[in-house]
Amino acid sequence: MKIGVIGGGAWGTALAQVAARGGDVTLWVREGEVADAINATRTNPLFLPGVTLSDAIRATTDAGELHDTEALLVVAPAQHVRSVLSAIDVGTRALVLCAKGIEAGTRLLVGEVARAVHPQAPVAVLSGPTFAHEVAAGKPTAVTLACADAPLRDRLAERLAAPAFRPYASDDVIGAEIGGAVKNVLAIACGVVEGAGLGQNARASVIARGFAEMTRFGLARGARAETLAGLSGLGDLVLTCSSTASRNYSLGVGLGQGRAAAELMADRRTVAEGAFTAPVLREAAAEAGVDMPVTAAVGALLDGTPVAQVIDTLLARPLRHEGL
Numbered sequence: 001m002k003i004g005v006i007g008g009g010a011w012g013t014a015l016a017q018v019a020a021r022g023g024d025v026t027l028w029v030r031e032g033e034v035a036d037a038i039n040a041t042r043t044n045p046l047f048l049p050g051v052t053l054s055d056a057i058r059a060t061t062d063a064g065e066l067h068d069t070e071a072l073l074v075v076a077p078a079q080h081v082r083s084v085l086s087a088i089d090v091g092t093r094a095l096v097l098c099a100k101g102i103e104a105g106t107r108l109l110v111g112e113v114a115r116a117v118h119p120q121a122p123v124a125v126l127s128g129p130t131f132a133h134e135v136a137a138g139k140p141t142a143v144t145l146a147c148a149d150a151p152l153r154d155r156l157a158e159r160l161a162a163p164a165f166r167p168y169a170s171d172d173v174i175g176a177e178i179g180g181a182v183k184n185v186l187a188i189a190c191g192v193v194e195g196a197g198l199g200q201n202a203r204a205s206v207i208a209r210g211f212a213e214m215t216r217f218g219l220a221r222g223a224r225a226e227t228l229a230g231l232s233g234l235g236d237l238v239l240t241c242s243s244t245a246s247r248n249y250s251l252g253v254g255l256g257q258g259r260a261a262a263e264l265m266a267d268r269r270t271v272a273e274g275a276f277t278a279p280v281l282r283e284a285a286a287e288a289g290v291d292m293p294v295t296a297a298v299g300a301l302l303d304g305t306p307v308a309q310v311i312d313t314l315l316a317r318p319l320r321h322e323g324l
């Protein structure tokens, strides 16, 4: 199965490296200088510095060169998945969504966007605790690979698996997507706890209560609890809520220090998806009648509410039962 990868950021490049263990890979990238660097120097200095890429990866800015691939890993940022996919003749090839987020305006998960743009294409989701630099370095990593079509899922898993890269099968596509989208918002919240100096007890509480609100939202959208408690949900939540290697967590640290979101987001070339997901998740939660106080707090901070006020509002909420 020849693999195409759409998106040459850190994660697309790392996944191309994973797929290149099993054969040739065509990597579509947006920036000409990134394609040139990959083909000439076997590196992506802009988005994944320090990694020597496989000779089996060929980078291109011409989506037409994806024509001979059988499955496409979609790794553009969530807000750009629609425009990027619209420019590609996908047909009935499998689309494996690897971005984590919810589209603004439509409130669709990226798999739902893919289905809307290419209704003939089967959809899978690959998601989990996966810092790109660790995957590219061959460090042991496990992911959820969710797809309703079991034979296709098995073929994809076999094609991508390696001793240090273990896909775990699931048929809960919505659940795998919701975990990845929501955890980015919660990672911002945990960064805020760090930046504001609120302590490790508070961070653990945000992880646990954040997981409760991820679960409430997921169940309301048809996800299964076991998926949310797995690699793509709790696993990724724990990873990104505990490390400044997470762009979302780092953004939260800045917000917690009282810096403005606009200043922290200005001129950045890498994506912190939680900043785009938080406002749309807040809307989606309101629409579904699901209480998501941590998400609301992150949304308020991104809107410019002072950090002390946001924390006071969270802590002043009425006491409640711990269950969902």
Ligand SMILES: NC(=O)C1=CN([C@@H]2O[C@H](COP(=O)(O)OP(=O)(O)OC[C@H]3O[C@@H](n4cnc5c(N)ncnc54)[C@H](O)[C@@H]3O)[C@@H](O)[C@H]2O)C=CC1
Residues within 6 Å of the ligand: 007, 008, 009, 010, 011, 012, 013, 029, 030, 031, 047, 075, 076, 077, 078, 080, 084, 098, 099, 100, 101, 130, 131, 132, 133, 269, 270, 271, 273
């Ligand atoms: N970096 C990581 O460790 C991981 C990232 N992801 C997810 O993968 C997705 C892509 O993230 P990264 O590869 O980290 O990106 P990145 O932050 O390394 O690079 C930014 C990417 O955005 C693209 N981009 C910027 N403006 C664009 C536009 N107008 N249209 C289309 N593309 C545009 C750039 O070409 C580049 O590929 C995100 O949803 C992220 O949450 C998932 C797992 C791990």
Ligand SMILES: O=C(CO)COP(=O)(O)O
Residues within 6 Å of the ligand: 100, 128, 129, 130, 131, 132, 184, 187, 236, 239, 240, 245, 246, 247, 248, 249, 271, 272, 273
């Ligand atoms: O999704 C990720 C790891 O699983 C990457 O997290 P950040 O986007 O916060 O860096």
